[in-house]
Amino acid sequence: MTTPSGRFATTPEPPYYAVIFTSLLAENDEGYGAMADAMYALALEQPGCLSAESARDADRVGITVSYWRDEESIAAWKGLARHLVAQKVGIERWYTHYELRVAKVERAYSGPEGRSVD
Structure with a gap:
């Protein structure tokens, strides 16, 4: 599937x-932008990483969603040495607050092309 501008x-x-x-x-x-770009690229290289997407608004709130095959792949990513360094620096230097959530995706669809509302 091709997505608009490759952003999805x-x-x-x-x-x-x-x-x-x-x-x-x-x-x-x-230094945040360079680290974020490096972690994005590194995540996509990991076994079990399916894809990712990210956005940040003018108020400095950002959201990154990475998609994974299974929970074991997520655990391996969480414990990867270079990722651990980035987490530590992020907590100490860049983030005033963050939330992390892990969810199982059971349904997914896109549109509006080809999608009707019933």
Whole structure:
């Protein structure tokens, strides 16, 4: 499936898992963009990572959703050494608050093309 401008993650048929990371950046976020880009690329290289998508608004609130084949793949990503360093730096330097949620995706669809509302 092709998505508009390549900004939407392409995922397989469910079930799969979503890791939803929402954060509020501190005013001084020097170095954050480079680390975020590196972690995004690193996640996509990991076994079991299906895809990811991310956005940040003008108020410094961002959300990244990564999609995973199974919980074991998520656990491996969580414990990856380079990811652990990024987590530590993020907590110490960049995030004033964050929320992390893991969900099992059981249904998924896209549109509006080809989708009717009943």
